[in-house]
Amino acid sequence: MPETSRKSRLSRNRTRSAWLFLAPMLVTLFIVAAWPLGRTIWFSFTDASLDLMADAKWVGIRNYLEYVDWGDGEGQYYGLLADARWWRSVWNTVRFAVISVAFETLFGLVIALVLNQQFRGRGLVRAAVLVPWAIPTIVSAKMWAWMMHDQFGILNDMFLRLGLISHPVAWTASPDTAMIAVLIVDIWKTTPFMALLILAGLQMVPQDIYEAARLDGVPAWRTFRKVTLPLIMPAILVAIVFRALDALRIFDIAYVLTPNTDATRTMSVYARENLFDYDQFAYGSAASTLLFLVIALITITFILATRMDLEGRNT
Amino acid sequence: MASVELINVSKSFGKVEVLRDINLSLEQGEFVVFVGPSGCGKSTLLRLIAGLEDITGGELRIGGAPMNDVLPAKRGIAMVFQSYALYPHMSVFENMAFGLEQAKLSRSDIERRVHEAATMLQIEPLLDRKPRQLSGGQRQRVAIGRAITRDPRVFLFDEPLSNLDAALRVDTRLEIAALRKRLPDTTMIYVTHDQVEAMTLADRIVVLNGGIVEQVGTPMDLYERPASQFVAGFIGSPRMNFLSGPVAEAHGAACLGIRPEHIVLTPEGGDWTGRVTLTERLGSDTFVHVEAEGIGPVNIRVEGRTDIAAGSTIRMTPDPASIHLFDAAGRPVAR
């Protein structure tokens, strides 16, 4: 009996110190995450505007959806959920996230496999690969904007010389290419991050099993498919979730590189426009709230669909 | 048919020569153990035979055919790694079947071979488990089982027992001895630095030191007729006593070697007198450490238990027939 009571006192102590250690983070998280999020959700149910935030009054779900009856039996839906521009920006964002993360994962995997090989100057190359990731996004967006400039950009110059295009393309301004421009910059910038996360996963794979596979005469491609890939899959999935969370919030590249284009207006850009440019603070808050829900939904679906091992049961 | 021959084999990593002029000839069905101190090149030699490393110079033949440029998978060898090298994401069955699938065997053939090996090693109930759900000893058996399914001509072991605890080591050692009886035509090469494993398992022992072969011989050859002071010190436990000075010079040698079990206590007068500094009691034996007058520290092995206490003075006599003599270079001196 005294045995068990002593043990439980010990574990009570451990629980108490665990909470003590967690407290600063919980408080910080509450201040910087939970509180602003709660405020945003609250504003989305009010008629707040930028200069009248204090007098904001509850208006229900009007910002999200409202049916206005015109009196003659006709009427129309208003609100975010009935806004085609909003749905366009949701589609833009999701499309951007899927394509960019797919390419970043693919390129990141290839680069990680190369960086995992023994060769002279590997340390230097590993550091060099990180450069695009280290450059602030605004700087790289401006840099690319200049390279993609329709008259003076190096991209048009090179493509013209190579004969790939017959006349200069306005990469960032033309609706056909604006999304491609944003994708190129994002993929260029973020592939190193993916490569590094996947490289970390690769380095966890024990080397001796590759020798076992060699003795078994397993060809390189099959070794990759049957041994390497399954073993680094958890790392890849975590990297994808990280990247997807980021990509779904995409704001800076789209905003700096291709301002005011329907083709690249993302959820974040849409929310910002309403919050600050159009003085529709409540409406912008509603957009921010939906943005949060969309991201949460997609992430949870992804985690469930891939049966991701977040609790480390398999390690 | 599956003899293994090494002819003037050498191996360098960059400028560092790790193995030099290795000449060995192993017969089919022989169990040969490579021993030697850490870093002497045992693993490297094994990996050369497996084909995991390229041979820098010389020739390797298996079953009479040159193997220098043959892919590992085509050499008819199987290897058990010190770290087991099991695929962590595959079940025991898949681990054992993976290589066979590559060999284009039919499904029923694969299942038959895996189950045969599993039965032989009593791991049948574990076939659905992942390696992380196994104990160290079970993993070791799976690694051996995986090697067996390959039906190799030459079986290579690199310190297969070094990650096991003492009791399990003994059990697994006996199992390897049994396995060896069941596969009488398979040549086995076994790397260890545990000389008990070497003495008990080997038909012949190859003692390596600093990248060269010091001696090749049966365990008793090595024990009774070591070809150098190094081998004399390396084989046998506890270590042979090496005495220099007047005792050795009296025999015309630089060094006199005598094993602890070849010195007998002779209370009624003996050749040497000494003061006991320490006794180690193992139950079956007692090791008595003595500071012998005019000779130096000597370790004596006494069967059973004795009541000799530290600090007492004893008399002892070395068995003249078991004395080994070495010159200054460590080579044996003829008596």
Ligand SMILES: Nc1ncnc2c1ncn2[C@@H]1O[C@H](COP(=O)(O)OP(=O)(O)OP(=O)(O)O)[C@@H](O)[C@H]1O
């Ligand atoms: N890939 C390599 N590159 C350079 N040197 C190596 C390499 N592999 C082994 N060596 C060197 O070769 C020598 C022999 O190594 P080896 O692994 O064969 O020793 P060993 O006898 O198996 O030792 P242990 O008992 O500790 O396992 C060592 O000095 C080691 O440093």
Ligand SMILES: [Mg+2]
């Ligand atoms: Mg070794």
